[in-house]
Amino acid sequence: MKQFFxxxxxxxxxxxxxxxxxxxxxxxxxRARLKSAxxxxxxxxxxxxxxxxxxxxxxGQLGTTEPDSYPANQALGQAADRSPSVADLRMENAQLREExxxxxxxxxxxxxxxxxxxxxxxxGRDPFNWWRRIKINMGANKELRLNQPVISVRxxxxxxxxxxxxxxSWVLLVGDPNCRFSALLKESRSQGGIVSPRQYSxxxxxxxxxxxxxxxxxxPGQAVVTSGLGGGFPKEIPVGQVVxxxxxxxxxxxxxxxxxxANLNQLETVRVLTHF
Amino acid sequence: xxxxxxKTVALLIGxxxxxxxxxxxxxxxxxxxxxxxxxxxxxxxAGLALGAGQVxxxxxxxxxxxxxxxxNPLGLSVLPLFIVGWAVFSFRxxxxxxxxxxxxxxxxxxxxxxxxxxxxxxxxxxxxxxLGWEMGAWCLVNALLCGVAVPVFxxxxxxxxxxxxxxxxxxNRWPNANRQIVRGKN
Numbered sequence: 001m002k003q004f005f006x007x008x009x010x011x012x013x014x015x016x017x018x019x020x021x022x023x024x025x026x027x028x029x030x031r032a033r034l035k036s037a038x039x040x041x042x043x044x045x046x047x048x049x050x051x052x053x054x055x056x057x058x059x060g061q062l063g064t065t066e067p068d069s070y071p072a073n074q075a076l077g078q079a080a081d082r083s084p085s086v087a088d089l090r091m092e093n094a095q096l097r098e099e100x101x102x103x104x105x106x107x108x109x110x111x112x113x114x115x116x117x118x119x120x121x122x123x124g125r126d127p128f129n130w131w132r133r134i135k136i137n138m139g140a141n142k143e144l145r146l147n148q149p150v151i152s153v154r155x156x157x158x159x160x161x162x163x164x165x166x167x168x169s170w171v172l173l174v175g176d177p178n179c180r181f182s183a184l185l186k187e188s189r190s191q192g193g194i195v196s197p198r199q200y201s202x203x204x205x206x207x208x209x210x211x212x213x214x215x216x217x218x219x220p221g222q223a224v225v226t227s228g229l230g231g232g233f234p235k236e237i238p239v240g241q242v243v244x245x246x247x248x249x250x251x252x253x254x255x256x257x258x259x260x261x262a263n264l265n266q267l268e269t270v271r272v273l274t275h276f
Numbered sequence: 277x278x279x280x281x282x283k284t285v286a287l288l289i290g291x292x293x294x295x296x297x298x299x300x301x302x303x304x305x306x307x308x309x310x311x312x313x314x315x316x317x318x319x320x321x322a323g324l325a326l327g328a329g330q331v332x333x334x335x336x337x338x339x340x341x342x343x344x345x346x347x348n349p350l351g352l353s354v355l356p357l358f359i360v361g362w363a364v365f366s367f368r369x370x371x372x373x374x375x376x377x378x379x380x381x382x383x384x385x386x387x388x389x390x391x392x393x394x395x396x397x398x399x400x401x402x403x404x405x406x407l408g409w410e411m412g413a414w415c416l417v418n419a420l421l422c423g424v425a426v427p428v429f430x431x432x433x434x435x436x437x438x439x440x441x442x443x444x445x446x447x448n449r450w451p452n453a454n455r456q457i458v459r460g461k462n
Contacts, residue, residue: 016354130411
């Protein structure tokens with residue numbers, strides 16, 4: 001028994017080390033396929049969670065429409081305690097107005113852009129805090145391709161597609177160490193590069209604009225847009241606003257901290273630019 | 277043996293759900309500003325309750341599931357999780373494993389060690405993760421959360437095991453205390 005115990009320990013350690021070694025020496029393409037296959041194991045859970053969420057939402061709607069379907073009760077004053085106050089109604093009205101305005105704005109923006117886009121839903125996020133990626137509910141089945149730009153519903157830059165699976169895709173968010181691109185200050189048209197912050201920040205909306213010429217005046221509040229250089233992103237997509245700036249340590253260029261327009265922690269629906 | 281299989285299955289289901297929640301439930305990110313990683317706590321539970329093979333299997337599957345949903349190279353999280361589970365498994369004879377405080381300390385240590393090992397391995401393979409001093413604060417809070425999670429997971433696993441297993445047969449236990457003949461001088 002004791003011998004078996006020790007043998008099983010050796011086998012366990014050997015199996016784990018062998019697996020890790022095999023995964024490390026595996027060709028990148030095989031590893032990517034394996035990763036996609038293992039990630040696919042979560043598709044049933046995603047499906048159940050999405051269906052459950054939709055069911056809960058519809059139940060919630062049922063709950064809110066129920067009192068309206070019995071006007072007689074209200075007339076009798078039976079539901080007087082359930083009727084909302086004027087202040088509540090005003091607040092709800094304001095929220096609805098804001099929502100309508102946002103949707104109108106999104107639709108107007110959608111119509112105004114010269115590119116074709118697809119609205120997709122965010123279904124997941126990288127569980128590790130040192131990466132900034134989101135998972136969207138469309139993949140090769142909806143003809144999404146690698147490196148396609150992703151923007152928020154209101155048209156602010158969010159990132160680019162970094163992995164395309166059969167049913168889902170991964171989007172690399174602006175601020176991830178692997179998402180760098182050329183951007184410019186909208187007023188002065190001075191070009192620089194958007195990079196991730198040098199140090200991890202709990203605020204995902206902060207990135208850095210670097211390699212700006214020293215003779216350019218960089219003021220807080222200046223708008224930053226994509227430059228279109230390199231072909232990764234189309235020109236003039238809004239990125240963010242300058243917060244502060246400084247001269248680099250070697251004195252060769254100016255750097256600035258930029259606050260992104262898109263709230264990357266609260267993305268629910270995004271737009272993938274399919275033709276640009 | 278059946279009890280151990282039940283525990284393994286329960287822990288694997290728990291690991292699957294935990295990894296899924298960490299990736300797809302954004303509540304904690306909204307409240308805390310970061311996504312906690314409670315898989316080290318799960319490995320401590322595995323190390324405290326399971327055998328060598330099961331600890332290896334739980335570490336391997338949890339690590340692969342985690343990496344498949346992240347930008348980490350596949351298999352990178354397996355080794356840190358296994359090291360933690362294995363350390364607990366090897367020294368569990370010396371640990372008061374049912375004590376709440378011991379479980380909290382084990383979880384806290386594991387919660388601090390696993391991210392550090394993961395970052396070290398990431399830098400070793402040439403990846404470029406986003407790091408900084410704020411990450412230290414995150415690591416500390418995450419470690420404390422893991423410390424709290426170990427007793428919770430342990431009690432949950434024991435309850436599940438009780439539901440899924442037959443009660444242990446004890447030949448010396450009387451089914452009814454009223455029928456027991458107690459011999460004595462009085």
